[in-house]
Amino acid sequence: MDPAAIPTLPRGVRLHRDRVRDQWVLLAPERxxxxxxxxxxxxxxxxxxxxxxxxxxxxxxxxxxxxEQIAADAAAFLQALHARRFLDLSP
Structure with missing residues (x-):
């Protein structure tokens, strides 16, 4: 992933605190x-x-x-989200 890429959450995708389970989730339509x-x-x-x-x-x-470790981990995680359409990347 390009270090200059700007990740964004697409419309309909948001971070949410699930108070019942006491954990963070990434919500998207029907996912x-x-x-x-x-x-x-x-x-x-x-x-x-x-x-x-x-x-x-x-x-x-x-x-x-x-x-270097943060960059590798963050890039891999964000790329996986992008592949599943939970994240957009701007060049």
């Missing part, structure tokens, strides 16, 4: 994905204005983690 802490941290930075590189920098600083 839902349960998120772990890492997935939620990545998606909470997706706002349609920040690139993958900027998201990586933010997460690396917040969690004191190696930027």
């Amino acid at each position: 839902a994905v349960t998120l772990d802490a890492v997935a939620h941290a990545i998606l909470s930075e997706v706002d349609g204005t920040h690139s993958l590189a900027e998201i990586t920098e933010t997460l690396a600083a917040r969690y004191a983690a190696p930027p």
Whole structure:
């Protein structure tokens, strides 16, 4: 995935806190994905204005983690969401 790509949640897709199960989910029409802490941290930075590189920098600083590892994990996760049409990518 291009580090300059800007991920966005398409219309109808949103992060939601499931209070009954006490967990975060990604909701889309007739679909839902349960998120772990890492997935939620990545998606909470997706706002349609920040690139993958900027998201990586933010997460690396917040969690004191190696930027290369964050970039690889975030890119793989976002690419998988894009393949399932839960995410749009702008060049």
